Amino acid sequence: xxxxxxxxxxxxxxxxxxxxxxxxxxxxxxxxxxxxxxxxxxxxxxxxxxxxxxxxxxxxxxxxxxxxxxxxxxxxxxxxxxxxxxxxxxxxxxxxxxxxxxxxxxxxxxxxxxxxxxxxxxxxxxxxxxxxxxxxxxxxxxxxxxxxxxxxxxxxxxxxxxxxxxxxxxxxxxxxxxxxxxxxxxxxxxxxxxxxxxxxxxxxxxxxxxxxxxxxxxxxxxxxxxxxxxxxxxxxxxxxxxxxxxxxxxxxxxxxxxxxxxxxxxxxxxxxx
Amino acid sequence: xxxxxxxxxxxxxxxxxxxxxxxxxxxxxxxxxxxxxxxxxxxxxxxxxxxxxxxxxxxxxxxxxxxxxxxxxxxxxxxxxxxxxxxxxxxxxxxxxxxxxxxxxxxxxxxxxxxxxxxxxxxxxxxxxxxxxxxxxxxxxxxxxxxxxxxxxxxxxxxxxxxxxxxxxxxxxxxxxxxxxxxxxxxxxxxxxxxxxxxxxxxxxxxxxxxxxxxxxxxxxxxxxxxxxxxxxxxxxxxxxxxxxxxxxxxxxxxxxxxxxxxxxxxxxxxxxxxxxxxxxxxxxxxxxxxxxxxxxxxxxxxxxxxxxxxxxxxxxxxxxxxxxxxxxxxxxxxxxxxxxxxxxxxxxxxxxxxxxxxxxxxxxxxxxxxxxxxxxxxxxxxxxxxxxxxxxxxxxxxxxxxxxxxxxxxxxxxxxxxxxxxxxxxxxxxxxxxxxxxxxxxxxxxxxxxxxxxxxxxxxxxxxxxxxxxxxxxxxxxxxxxxxxxxxxxxxxxxxxxxxxxxxxxxxxxxxxxxxxxxxxxxxxxxxxxxxxxxxxxxxxxxxxxxxxxxxxxxxxxxxxxxxxxxxxxxxxxxxxxxxxxxxxxxxxxxx
Numbered sequence: 001x002x003x004x005x006x007x008x009x010x011x012x013x014x015x016x017x018x019x020x021x022x023x024x025x026x027x028x029x030x031x032x033x034x035x036x037x038x039x040x041x042x043x044x045x046x047x048x049x050x051x052x053x054x055x056x057x058x059x060x061x062x063x064x065x066x067x068x069x070x071x072x073x074x075x076x077x078x079x080x081x082x083x084x085x086x087x088x089x090x091x092x093x094x095x096x097x098x099x100x101x102x103x104x105x106x107x108x109x110x111x112x113x114x115x116x117x118x119x120x121x122x123x124x125x126x127x128x129x130x131x132x133x134x135x136x137x138x139x140x141x142x143x144x145x146x147x148x149x150x151x152x153x154x155x156x157x158x159x160x161x162x163x164x165x166x167x168x169x170x171x172x173x174x175x176x177x178x179x180x181x182x183x184x185x186x187x188x189x190x191x192x193x194x195x196x197x198x199x200x201x202x203x204x205x206x207x208x209x210x211x212x213x214x215x216x217x218x219x220x221x222x223x224x225x226x227x228x229x230x231x232x233x234x235x236x237x238x239x240x241x242x243x244x245x246x247x248x249x250x251x252x253x254x255x256x257x258x259x260x261x262x263x264x265x266x267x268x269x270x271x272x273x
Numbered sequence: 274x275x276x277x278x279x280x281x282x283x284x285x286x287x288x289x290x291x292x293x294x295x296x297x298x299x300x301x302x303x304x305x306x307x308x309x310x311x312x313x314x315x316x317x318x319x320x321x322x323x324x325x326x327x328x329x330x331x332x333x334x335x336x337x338x339x340x341x342x343x344x345x346x347x348x349x350x351x352x353x354x355x356x357x358x359x360x361x362x363x364x365x366x367x368x369x370x371x372x373x374x375x376x377x378x379x380x381x382x383x384x385x386x387x388x389x390x391x392x393x394x395x396x397x398x399x400x401x402x403x404x405x406x407x408x409x410x411x412x413x414x415x416x417x418x419x420x421x422x423x424x425x426x427x428x429x430x431x432x433x434x435x436x437x438x439x440x441x442x443x444x445x446x447x448x449x450x451x452x453x454x455x456x457x458x459x460x461x462x463x464x465x466x467x468x469x470x471x472x473x474x475x476x477x478x479x480x481x482x483x484x485x486x487x488x489x490x491x492x493x494x495x496x497x498x499x500x501x502x503x504x505x506x507x508x509x510x511x512x513x514x515x516x517x518x519x520x521x522x523x524x525x526x527x528x529x530x531x532x533x534x535x536x537x538x539x540x541x542x543x544x545x546x547x548x549x550x551x552x553x554x555x556x557x558x559x560x561x562x563x564x565x566x567x568x569x570x571x572x573x574x575x576x577x578x579x580x581x582x583x584x585x586x587x588x589x590x591x592x593x594x595x596x597x598x599x600x601x602x603x604x605x606x607x608x609x610x611x612x613x614x615x616x617x618x619x620x621x622x623x624x625x626x627x628x629x630x631x632x633x634x635x636x637x638x639x640x641x642x643x644x645x646x647x648x649x650x651x652x653x654x655x656x657x658x659x660x661x662x663x664x665x666x667x668x669x670x671x672x673x674x675x676x677x678x679x680x681x682x683x684x685x686x687x688x689x690x691x692x693x694x695x696x697x698x699x700x701x702x703x704x705x706x707x708x709x710x711x712x713x714x715x716x717x718x719x720x721x722x723x724x725x726x727x728x729x730x731x732x733x734x735x736x737x738x739x740x741x742x743x744x745x746x747x748x749x750x751x752x753x754x755x756x757x758x759x760x761x762x763x764x765x766x767x768x769x770x771x772x773x774x775x776x777x778x779x780x781x782x783x784x785x786x787x788x789x790x791x792x793x794x795x796x797x798x799x800x801x802x803x804x805x806x807x808x809x810x811x812x813x814x815x816x817x818x819x820x821x822x823x824x825x826x827x828x829x830x831x832x833x834x835x836x837x838x839x840x841x842x843x844x845x846x847x848x849x850x851x852x853x854x855x856x857x858x859x860x861x862x863x864x865x866x
Contacts, residue, residue, distance in 0.1 A: 042809065043819060050819055079729070079809050080809070081809050082504070083500060083504065083807075087717055106506070146488075146500060146504060147504040148504070149505075169491040170493060170501070171490075172807065175818060175819075176391070176818075180391075180491070183394050183402070184399075185394070185406050
């Protein structure tokens, strides 16, 4: 009898936990708790990284902070990686993911995205003076990072240029890709050009971006699936940042002409009247 | 009354079946995972990418098998070499072999792989480096790194196996006139072989599982493939399940082969032979038949036997000459080895002199505690990280898994199926997969089941705990089975219940014997905490990677320092383990007196 009671108690506890897992929409939860849990990368220069003082800084960090301020809530930063930035959203561990995430249709099946808050494209980073166009990379070894679409993009681009079996090596972290490039194991590293700029700037004068963009990489903020109120709130916040000049200020801080990571702004954020 | 029924086998099976059915029903139909399962991602051509993603798993499996086989061969060869080296009476060889084994056993495989891949090439001349890069350097560095790592464990197994042979056998062999080589090849090794095979088999299994780490140096193996499918489709559950099943299949295959080897080696009367022994005979016939034939031929061809006495003058002179030549050769070989050792030391000295020690000094604090206490309250322990995190994770994991291991281990030895079957499933499932898979499972699916969103620190710690619990359970089981069965019988006959007998009689003795193995497991956990870096835990490996990221031009210094930090901690713990072992054996010695 005692055992049956214990068993029933355990069962009801499990049931209770299960029920609470998915209660309420994100927008309501964020506004009630006054905290937005945000997934941000940790080794993506200059998007989000630890600086010399071990502070977590970067363009994405500032954007996330500005959005949180605009919404009137506190920002709770959660470190994510290329492997976890989407899984965390699906699980509900984070409320939004500001982690240089390209908005792709296949990804949109699992999560929702905000309007594009940053425009980037994929390029090759290679030692200075060795390569002049994308065609020069046919038959060369290229580094990419697993968990991103860079690998598929670069393979497709090289195949189009006549490389029957592109030699792409897939690493776990951006720092590993760069280090492989540095020691000569690969001839180039391919991913979003601002990330490449971020790493190239660590050793000035040695590496350069080569060729034209061969894929479009619009960054969207990752959001939980099917939560319109939350998506609208985030979209409005982004647009408001653009309108009142905060966005430009943050952009110039990281990608402006006076920085190590100069990247001219070429697109406008989608605005609604 | 209930106890009476629970002792019946059919009641136990019925209860297990009922619970299983309930679980299947609940998780299959009732529980809302918040996740849409789509198993077709594994075998249908994906519309977005135009490929069958399951093919990646097959290719990855091929790489895993290739790495495992080649590195096993490397490990076995080096293991034999260094295992015998540790038994040598020539002290320089003994010291060198011991240093090799201790160093590679006491640093994490992950750090070693990083070193082989990222640090070592930077130490080579540029021309040599690029020549090396013309080959598939990812596979080479992963295979060599894994082989060297596993060889250290195999060397230890071989040394221990040989030393378990009673010394009297060796003395008897020498007194019969056998040469050292003859004594080794005809007396010691055949006996030691039987003692060595089971633990050596475990090392082959560990080697296969460790190949999952090859992905950190860019190898597209099985674990990498499952991660890739998850990244491209966000169907992590399906991909991880597929990889788990494959790893389990590989583990069971290896375990099955090892079982056959054990059966083949058993010396057992004909009447007691089982179907297993017959299967073992059939399985090994293709290998052993040629050997038997070869042996017969060599026996016929080399019948002549020489005697060592009553020699003619010429024969005696020839024998003396041969002895002198052997002596000179031995001296030359020893001299060569000493020269080689000196060369290594000089090279190490030159390498160290080129180190940028300022970089190490500037960052040693970061590696040990990250940025404590400057971190904010939203970080675990206010920004503590690095080596401190590794230690804390390990201490928590070993403490909690001790109790898990105790319960599961006792369950494993129980006659009651209600405890035996679940315990066995847990142990085999966890031990059949690499730790990195367990980390991913815990990381992604505990939040789904419980709704609690853990910091990655706790995800990794729980994974380590669950993983280690299975290994400790095996240690507990073997410890319990080491206690003579008569003690349990005596306890029960004096009126103690099973639980009382276990708690008061068996476990106190078994736990004492287990202590060295438990400390050894703690060392393993501590090293394995480096794997938590793949999910972003701010432990030593992650911090080192971050430093390397920022510093960019000192990979050798960073990885050497990290290896040294791990080594210092692990080596100190292994010294503790050794002292425990001696302490316990002293008790045994006193009992004999």
